[in-house]
Amino acid sequence: MDSPVKKSEKFNYLPDADVTFKSIDGVLFALHKRNLSIHTGGFPPADSSVESEPIQLTEKSEVLELLFQFVYPPGVPILVDVSFELLVELARAAEKYNVYIATPLCRVHMLYIVRSHSTLYSRKNITSADKYVLKSIVKCATDHSYMEILDQAAPLLAPEPLTSTIFLFPQHLQASWAIYREQWVDIQRDSYARLVSHRRQCDACKNRSDPLSLADLLIIEDSFLLMTLTCMKGINEWGGEVKRTIASKIRSFSTICNKPVLL
Helix, strand or coil: CCCCCEECCCCCCCCCCCEEEECCCCEEEEECHHHHHHHECCCCCCCCCCCCCCEECCCCHHHHHHHHHHHCCCCCCCCCCCCHHHHHHHHHHHHHHCECCHHHHHHHHHHHHHHHHHHHHHCCCCCHHHHHHHHHHHHHHHHCCCHHHHHHHHHHHCCCCHHHHHHHCCHHHHHHHHHHHHHHHHHHHHHHHHHHHHHHHCCCCCCCCCCCCCHHHHHCCHHHHHHHCCCHHHHHHHHHHHHHHHHHHCCCHHHHHHCCCCC
16 A cells, blocks of 8 residues: 655645655655746746656755745745754755755854854853854855855864864865964964963962963953963963954965965
8 A cells, every 4th residue: 555645734735836846755845836936046947847747856855845935935934943954954955956045044044053152162161062063064164155154163163173174174175274273273382382481480370280272262351361370460461462363363264265375
């Protein structure tokens, strides 16, 4: 006995629907070719012949359920509560089928997620799950050249070992990523040397031995400085110098991609 046909709840009873798509998990979506031709660039044109069989797509039904809503504005879905995994898959599908409205909205929401991770890093509350989210979004952003997302994510990704991040980038961007990360490594090395020098010369700070990691450079603020140094002179002078160095010497990832230099 054949299993019952699964149909989309939203895209099942549209009047005069003239094309049917089938998700990878077997759900059918009935749509209008005219809407597809107006709002997308990757589906059959409106004047193509009616398909007798559903057109097989490689995306899951939960992705298509969201994607096809962008074909019928103003029924654009709210993406705030969409999981990051589904958001990334939606962004990839929007790029694949050139769904005009969906692509920029997915980019905006991924940028929002990255910026929210900046807060987590500044509080040192980042978890392995958070890092996985960040890396997944970076991989999608590199695949589709979302440079504004990469510029926001790059400082957060820099503390991770190069071996665990280099392959998030396509081959033509790997050298640029290594150059970008090396900027932070250089500042971390120089800043730590100055920190050690100050501790040796300062009676108040000489017993401090806290290290300085790449991740620490993202949170050069009063609370961190108080854990690193004791005297206010050191906090003001060393901390201020680190902030100024970061502001003046760190080039954005997109800048390096556009004009790389040799390591």
